[in-house]
Amino acid sequence: MDKIDALILKRRDGIYFEEDAELLETAINDIEDLKDHPSLNPQNIMFNRPARFNKKTGAYPKGTKKVKIYGHYLDEYFKAKHKNKLNGRTSDPSWYNSKKDTATPPIYQALFGGDLVTVGLLEIMEKAVEEIDNRDYSIEITTSKPAKYLTEITSFRQALGKAISTSKSEGGVSASKVASKLSGRSFEVGGNQKAVNMLKRYANMQGVVGNITSFSIVLTPAKAKTLMQYYMKSNMSVKTRTITKSWRDLLVN
Numbered sequence: 001m002d003k004i005d006a007l008i009l010k011r012r013d014g015i016y017f018e019e020d021a022e023l024l025e026t027a028i029n030d031i032e033d034l035k036d037h038p039s040l041n042p043q044n045i046m047f048n049r050p051a052r053f054n055k056k057t058g059a060y061p062k063g064t065k066k067v068k069i070y071g072h073y074l075d076e077y078f079k080a081k082h083k084n085k086l087n088g089r090t091s092d093p094s095w096y097n098s099k100k101d102t103a104t105p106p107i108y109q110a111l112f113g114g115d116l117v118t119v120g121l122l123e124i125m126e127k128a129v130e131e132i133d134n135r136d137y138s139i140e141i142t143t144s145k146p147a148k149y150l151t152e153i154t155s156f157r158q159a160l161g162k163a164i165s166t167s168k169s170e171g172g173v174s175a176s177k178v179a180s181k182l183s184g185r186s187f188e189v190g191g192n193q194k195a196v197n198m199l200k201r202y203a204n205m206q207g208v209v210g211n212i213t214s215f216s217i218v219l220t221p222a223k224a225k226t227l228m229q230y231y232m233k234s235n236m237s238v239k240t241r242t243i244t245k246s247w248r249d250l251l252v253n
Contacts, residue, residue, distance in 0.1 A: 003027075016132045017207045024129050031111055031122045042108035044070050044100045049077040056080060071096040071103025092116070135210035138186065139203040141217040148230040149198045150217070155187040160231050179224035186214050 004027060007020055034040050050060040051067045058081025069075055074091035094115070097103040104114045113120035141150075151157050159182060167177035189195055189212055199205075199212050219227075 014135075015137075015205070016135070016209050018209055019207070021129055021132055021209050024125055024132075028122065028125045028129070031125070035112065038100075041101070042071070042105055042111065043103050045072070045105070046070055047073045047075075047096075049075065053077050053080065058082070067098065069096050069098055070100055071108070072105035132209045136213040137205070137208070137210055138214040138216070139199060139205070139212055141199070141202050141215055143202050148227075148234070149192075149195050151227060151230045151234060153187060153192055153195045154190055156217075157231065159185065159187065160227060164228055164231065173228065175221040175225040175228060178228060179219035179221050182217065182224065183219045184216055186216050188214050 003023060047069050048066045049069055050064040052064055053060040058077055072095035075096045095103055095105040106116055109117040111121050113123055163178045163181040164173055167174045196212050199215055200208060
C-alpha cells in the first residue's frame with residue numbers, strides 16, 4: 001500500500017503510465033491470492049474458544065473441549081468473558097463462523113467489500129485500472145518541427161486544406177494566415193495509431209496508458225509553412241501543370 005500511496009502522490013496530474021497500471025495489477029493479483037490462501041485469507045484467521053461457557057460471565061468448567069472459530073475474535077464468548085473491557089467495541093455475527101471461507105470480518109470486507117465496507121480495495125483497484133486504460137487525453141503540440149503525420153489525421157488535413165484555400169494573398173498563400181486559422185483549434189485524432197504514437201512523443205507521453213483523442217497545435221508561420229509543404233506534396237489532387245509558379249515559391253509569410 002505504501003507503493004500505491006506514493007503512486008497517487010506522484011501522479012497528481014492524473015497521467016498514468018504502463019508501469020503504474022502494472023503496479024496496480026500486481027496489487028490486484030496479491031489481493032486475489034489472499035482470498036485463495038488457506039491461512040492468509042482473513043475469513044480463516046483462527047481462534048479457540050470453549051465449546052460451552054456461561055453466557056453472562058464467559059466462565060467454563062475445567063476440561064471443557066475447545067472449538068475453533070474463524071474470522072474475528074469478538075464473538076459471544078469474548079464479549080461475555082471481557083464485557084467490562086470492551087470499551088464500546090461491538091461486532092456482527094457475520095464476522096465469525098465455525099466454518100472456513102464463510103465469515104466476513106472487517107478486514108475481509110476492507111479488501112473484498114461487504115455490508116460494513118460496501119466497496120472493497122479490490123474493486124477500487126480494478127476500477128482504477130479500468131479508468132486508466134480508458135482515459136482520454138487532449139494535448140497541445142508546441143514542437144518546433146511538426147511531423148508530416150499530422151497531415152494524415154483526417155480532421156487536421158481537412159482543416160489545413162481549407163485554411164490553405166482561404167488564405168490566398170498577393171503572390172501566393174499566406175503562411176501567417178494559415179497559422180492563425182489553425183492555432184488553438186481542437187482536432188479529433190480518430191483511429192490513426194501512427195498519429196497517436198507521434199503525438200505521445202511530442203507530448204513526452206511515451207508509455208502513457210489511455211487514448212489521445214484530440215489535440216491542438218501552436219503554429220508559427222514557419223511551422224505552418226512546413227505543414228503546407230507536407231500537405232501539398234502528398235495531395236494528389238494538386239495538378240502541377242495548372243500552377244505557373246513552383247508551389248514552393250507560392251508559400252509566402
